[in-house]
Amino acid sequence: MNKPYMGKILMVDLSNGTMTEEAITDSVYEQYLSGMGLGAYILFNRMPAGADPLGPDNILGFCSGLLTGTGSYFSGRWTLVGKSPLTGGWGDANCGGTFSPAIKRCGYDAIFFKGISSNPVYLYVKNGKATLQDATALWGQDAVETEEALKKQYGQKAAVAVIGPAGEKVSLISGVCTDKGRIAARSGLGAVMGVKKLKAVVLDGVQRIGAHDPAAMKKLSRHCAKWTNFPMPLSLLPGTMMALMGTFLRVTPVIFAQDGLLYKTILKKWGTGGMNQMSVEMGDSPLKNWNGSNVDFPLKKSRKIDPDIVKKAEIVKYHCYSCPLGCGGICATKGKYSHTHKPEYESVLALGGLCMNEDLDSIFYLNEFLNRAGMDTISAGATAAFAIECYEKGILTKKDTDGLELKWGNTGAIIALIEKMVKREGIGDLLADGSKVAAAKIGRGAEECTVHAGGQEPAMHDGRGDPGFNVHYSVEPTPGRHTIGAHLYYEMFQLWKRVKGLPKPTPLFMKGSKYKINKEKAQASAACSKFMSLGNGAGMCMFGLFLGSKRIPTFDWLNAATGWKFTPEEYMTIGERIQTMKQAFNVKHGIEPKNNFISSRAQGKIPQKEGANKGRFVDVEKLASGYWEQFGWDKNTGKPKDETLRKLGIK
Amino acid sequence: MSYTITEKCNGCGACMRVCPAGAISGEKKKPHKIEVNLCIECGACGRVCPQGGILDAEGVSCAMIKRSEWLKPEITLETCLACGICIDACPVGCLAMSEQPRDKGVDAYPYLKDAKTCIGCGFCSVECPADAIVMQKPVKTQNVTDAKESA
Numbered sequence: 169m170n171k172p173y174m175g176k177i178l179m180v181d182l183s184n185g186t187m188t189e190e191a192i193t194d195s196v197y198e199q200y201l202s203g204m205g206l207g208a209y210i211l212f213n214r215m216p217a218g219a220d221p222l223g224p225d226n227i228l229g230f231c232s233g234l235l236t237g238t239g240s241y242f243s244g245r246w247t248l249v250g251k252s253p254l255t256g257g258w259g260d261a262n263c264g265g266t267f268s269p270a271i272k273r274c275g276y277d278a279i280f281f282k283g284i285s286s287n288p289v290y291l292y293v294k295n296g297k298a299t300l301q302d303a304t305a306l307w308g309q310d311a312v313e314t315e316e317a318l319k320k321q322y323g324q325k326a327a328v329a330v331i332g333p334a335g336e337k338v339s340l341i342s343g344v345c346t347d348k349g350r351i352a353a354r355s356g357l358g359a360v361m362g363v364k365k366l367k368a369v370v371l372d373g374v375q376r377i378g379a380h381d382p383a384a385m386k387k388l389s390r391h392c393a394k395w396t397n398f399p400m401p402l403s404l405l406p407g408t409m410m411a412l413m414g415t416f417l418r419v420t421p422v423i424f425a426q427d428g429l430l431y432k433t434i435l436k437k438w439g440t441g442g443m444n445q446m447s448v449e450m451g452d453s454p455l456k457n458w459n460g461s462n463v464d465f466p467l468k469k470s471r472k473i474d475p476d477i478v479k480k481a482e483i484v485k486y487h488c489y490s491c492p493l494g495c496g497g498i499c500a501t502k503g504k505y506s507h508t509h510k511p512e513y514e515s516v517l518a519l520g521g522l523c524m525n526e527d528l529d530s531i532f533y534l535n536e537f538l539n540r541a542g543m544d545t546i547s548a549g550a551t552a553a554f555a556i557e558c559y560e561k562g563i564l565t566k567k568d569t570d571g572l573e574l575k576w577g578n579t580g581a582i583i584a585l586i587e588k589m590v591k592r593e594g595i596g597d598l599l600a601d602g603s604k605v606a607a608a609k610i611g612r613g614a615e616e617c618t619v620h621a622g623g624q625e626p627a628m629h630d631g632r633g634d635p636g637f638n639v640h641y642s643v644e645p646t647p648g649r650h651t652i653g654a655h656l657y658y659e660m661f662q663l664w665k666r667v668k669g670l671p672k673p674t675p676l677f678m679k680g681s682k683y684k685i686n687k688e689k690a691q692a693s694a695a696c697s698k699f700m701s702l703g704n705g706a707g708m709c710m711f712g713l714f715l716g717s718k719r720i721p722t723f724d725w726l727n728a729a730t731g732w733k734f735t736p737e738e739y740m741t742i743g744e745r746i747q748t749m750k751q752a753f754n755v756k757h758g759i760e761p762k763n764n765f766i767s768s769r770a771q772g773k774i775p776q777k778e779g780a781n782k783g784r785f786v787d788v789e790k791l792a793s794g795y796w797e798q799f800g801w802d803k804n805t806g807k808p809k810d811e812t813l814r815k816l817g818i819k
Numbered sequence: 820m821s822y823t824i825t826e827k828c829n830g831c832g833a834c835m836r837v838c839p840a841g842a843i844s845g846e847k848k849k850p851h852k853i854e855v856n857l858c859i860e861c862g863a864c865g866r867v868c869p870q871g872g873i874l875d876a877e878g879v880s881c882a883m884i885k886r887s888e889w890l891k892p893e894i895t896l897e898t899c900l901a902c903g904i905c906i907d908a909c910p911v912g913c914l915a916m917s918e919q920p921r922d923k924g925v926d927a928y929p930y931l932k933d934a935k936t937c938i939g940c941g942f943c944s945v946e947c948p949a950d951a952i953v954m955q956k957p958v959k960t961q962n963v964t965d966a967k968e969s970a
Contacts, residue, residue: 239948241902269907275856295841296857325912374840374910376859376942389948393900484920484927489907492900492949497925498918 170378172238172729173202177210178276178298180291182364183224183283187298192277198732199817201705202234202277204260205746207249210280211258212753212818219757221253222338222363224284230329230369231278232271233707235722236490237377238729239385241392242712242720244268244489247704252355254340254602255622257759258645258750259355260704264488264496265347267371268707270327274298274373281366290368292322303367307336310540311345318370326372332542335362337592340601341547341625345539349509350488350496353544354624355646356602380731388721388728392712395719396492400433407476410434410442411467414449418462418780421680425673428660428714435495435711438475440513445470447513448521451633451780455521456576457553458619458630458769461779465521472526473516481532482510488709495711501532508536511545514650517628518549519586523556524576530583541590547602550625552585554603555595557617563610570594622764624648632772632781635683635791639693642788643795643806645750647764651710653696655682662716663695666723666736670695685787690794697795698743705746745816748799748808752818761806765792820876821858822865824851827872834864834873839910839938861910861940889939890954892931899951901927905943913937 179188192206200209207229219225228250235243246268252259271279274293281291288303306314311332318328327346334342335358342358343351379385417423434442447453448462448470455465471477479497486496486509497510511519511531519525519534538545558564559574566573570588572581572595588596599606604623607614619626621641627650631638636654644652664670671688703713703722712720723736734742754761765788768774772785797803800812813819821842824834830848842858845851853864865873865881866889873881892905892914906914906929915932931937934957944952 237907239904239946241948266903266907273907296854323912324915325909374859375857382945386948386950393949396900479925482925484918485901485925487901487903487916487927490902490904492902494901494927 170380172377172379173197173234174272174275174277174375176276177206178279180279180281180298180300181283182281182285182289182300182366185300197234199742200746200749201702201742203231203705203707204247204249204701205705205742206278207231207247207260208746208749208753210278211249211251212749212756215251217756217758219251221251221256221360224282226251226360227280227282228357228360228364229278229280230267230271232268234705235725235729236268236707237272238379238725239382239389240725240729241389241396241490241492242709243707243725244491245704245707245709246271246352248344248352248357250355250357250360251757252357252646253359254356255624255647255764257622257754257757259357260646261343261352261354261357262651262704263344263346263350263352264491264709265350266489267327267329267346269377269489270371270373272377273375274371275375279369281364284363285365288365288367290318290366290370292370292372294372306367308333311542312348312540314368315345315348318368322370322372326370328368328370330368330542331358331361332540334541334543334590334600335359336367337600338362339543339589339592340605341544341551342542343544345542349536349539351539351542351544353546354649358542379729381728384728385725388724392715392720393492395429395715396432398429400429402430402433403437407438407442407445407474407479408471410475411445411449411470414446417450421678422676423679425659425675425677426656428662428716431660431714432493432711436493438479439495439497439510441478441510441516442475443513444473444475444478444516447517447628449780452630453517453521453628454619454630454770456524457522457557457617459557460524461776461781463778465524469526470521472528473520473531477528478510478516486510491709491712493711499532501536502529503533505533505536508532509539511535514628515545515549518546519582522549522553522628523582525579525582526577527579530579534583534586537590538586543590546627547625548586548589550619551589551599551603551606552582554606554617555585555599558610558614561617563612563614563617568595619767619770620648621766622647622759626650626766626770629654630781631766631770631786632776632784635786636693636696638766638771638786638788639791639795640696641770642765643761643792644697645747645754648766652700653693655692657714658692658696660714660716661696661699662718663699666717667695667740668737683784683786685790685794687794689791690798693791693795694798695740697747698740700743701746702739702743705742744799745818748801748812748816749818751799751801751806752808752813755807765789820860821855822853822860822862822876823874824853825872825874826850827870829870831869833867833869837863837867837938839863859910861938861942863938863940866939888956889937890941891934891937891939891957892943892952893955894929894931895951896921896928898949899928900949901929902948903929904946904948905929905952908942908946910940910942911936911938914943
């Protein structure tokens, strides 16, 4: 009871229906924590090299976090892990909601699935008993319908993770849904669940989750809550002011290092959508399939996604488990669906600006439609934008698109296209596996219109505006990932305040200095990766971590929860170990790290001629080399050196 | 650690019916048993046993309490941050997050949705990092019972 982890995993073999409970030794948690770290440990050690991501050897894991349920805040994230069919390498997807504590309440830190079932099934766990149930009747239903049906049967307390029709149809850009619209969307792991014929995981446990020192946990949480609620005058400003702040950040040559308190205020008031217009203005949002800029999408267009307008639809705030901030919301929508989770910034821009779509109602509709289908809004929007560019350039014609007039901003055609993608109908079938796969099938120079990293469409943060994004899109074992590091993230994490030897950013600096390549940048990027790997092992929310390392006491929570006496530096080594193990996983499975670099368009190899990122080029190759060196990975190939693996105890 | 059943058990099954963890088993009119790995120490069995046949984790005998007098959570919304930890901590699912905002604005809040199923374990109160929940005797229900008794 006084350990924060349950000390057990469940391994389900779907091929023969066997279930094995396995004890995990304390030393594994001490080296990898739980969550993504435990997931990496199991997958690296147990999956044979070269396993087919859509074959029986792939292992899909639902992993909770070490701090989940221990009395800490911002610690309700769970990680879905598996070999990604989209990138062919390490895959993971992170999600909030209520599923993370549900895993632990069933007595497990993680539940893994291998093999392939012959007919649709779902896993049901209650009172220490796990069973596989027939899911034939649920197959074909959307994520919300399935969740409602299962909760009707097993009670509202049950936590449910499901795939929608996209996952069932093995779309390589599909994810796994919980809580009627929270989705572990990236890396295409919904397809792995679909091919395994696993429709859902239903967890209804009541086991208690311990902590070494509950009183200390509470004290630390109070400290964190004080900063979460710290009053900021920014919260009084209207959404339009955010847009103007974005304009200011675009034109000013000098910028200041940002404090996470600014961002937490935006999150608290509007959610991630607080950045909608601001990001367009300052050059953070890619537009028109990464070829456009704020000039193409000026204020008079972007004002339709003014955060105040989005907020008007919000009925009540939505908090993930253990979140004192509540950046989510339940919104009313027009049309077919009555409610939807408030569209996140990523969804708004991927389905909006990236396709030059200005219709907010369509964004609300597609957000709910895609959540129900279990398809990644980022990749769906990015693939639609890719298809539009192909059409505009004549690579795709009306004959290919089943008559759809795929022009920039044609809302009706965008909706019809995405509906076809979910159904795998006509052109939708071609596009349902993301832009890289589609481009290879189309040929005729379509590859030129894709923007991806190792097959994964990157998120709506332009690495030409913040070079840190381009580094992480390109070097992470999970390519195309935006939730790990950036120039901005490093400023907000404020790790140098707790971890010895890390560079402190200058409070005021010339914008151009972000593009200079030096050792400090490499150190900062590596620190972000280590810290987020640690965070994902602990089940932490990145938005919470943006508060800054002194205000959100991650390291101290970990010590109070476990009884360990590790220093922040020792915790960073745990993060380093998890990160290196994921990279070693990729090498084991034949991935060449260099092939994961983000497309040259997003690097700015041909620099943009106008807009916030005019003239910017980010030399990913050089930056990657510096980053790899920080980890003790070969600076030319990105492969972990033997001595590095030995030092970290990875065999 | 776990609760245990003593030889006083007459197999009435009341504890088995109230246990939210499915930890108690036994045939009717025969001594029941608590599965150590499943017991979550919520104490509900001890509060319903008419025989006084249940010991808590420290080995102390539990006293039967009328269900109408079981403690219920009182949530102070001024200090509550709507993090939902209490809702998840509840083994019977009697707490829920509001689907409508509190007062004006959009803030959500937790509330006792199903007072009848509450087993008074107090896990919600223990786990709340903001200490926004206290377990109290249900005043209202008590008044009604009192009135009935005096009538």
